[in-house]
Amino acid sequence: MSCHASKDSLHAVGMKVTKAREVLLRVLEASDHPLTVDEIYDRLAQPRPGRPTIYRNLERFIQEGWAESFVDKNQIQRFLRCGTTEHHHHIHCEKCQRTTELDGCAMTKALSQLERQCGYKVTRHQLQIYGLCPECQKALALK
């Protein structure tokens, strides 16, 4: 993942940065793969907030563009820290869970074409790309 928002930028967007939120962001940042709420819970030191509080803060992070969530192949929701609040997408390795943040959006052209076709004005979209990362491809080739 690329550069992470600093503490300053948290203040810049006007959200109250509590100690608990900082800790939560750091847990997400420290992981090389997106975490489930249970995994996040396990990584928090005592006294830790309950799962509903963790979940609520994660939802808030998503609203602010600091984090994103997606559903993995087992239909479990996972959360990851975003390096940018600009619109972007992720590619997720289905074998090792590693997730890479992609620059920009490859959908722009296709969406304006779609708008012309269906007459809708597109306001937002989501795109999750699943695959096998280079390391997992190598590991498979060695077998």
Ligand SMILES: [Zn+2]
């Ligand atoms: Zn991201």
Ligand SMILES: [Zn+2]
């Ligand atoms: Zn992988």
Ligand SMILES: [Zn+2]
């Ligand atoms: Zn996009």
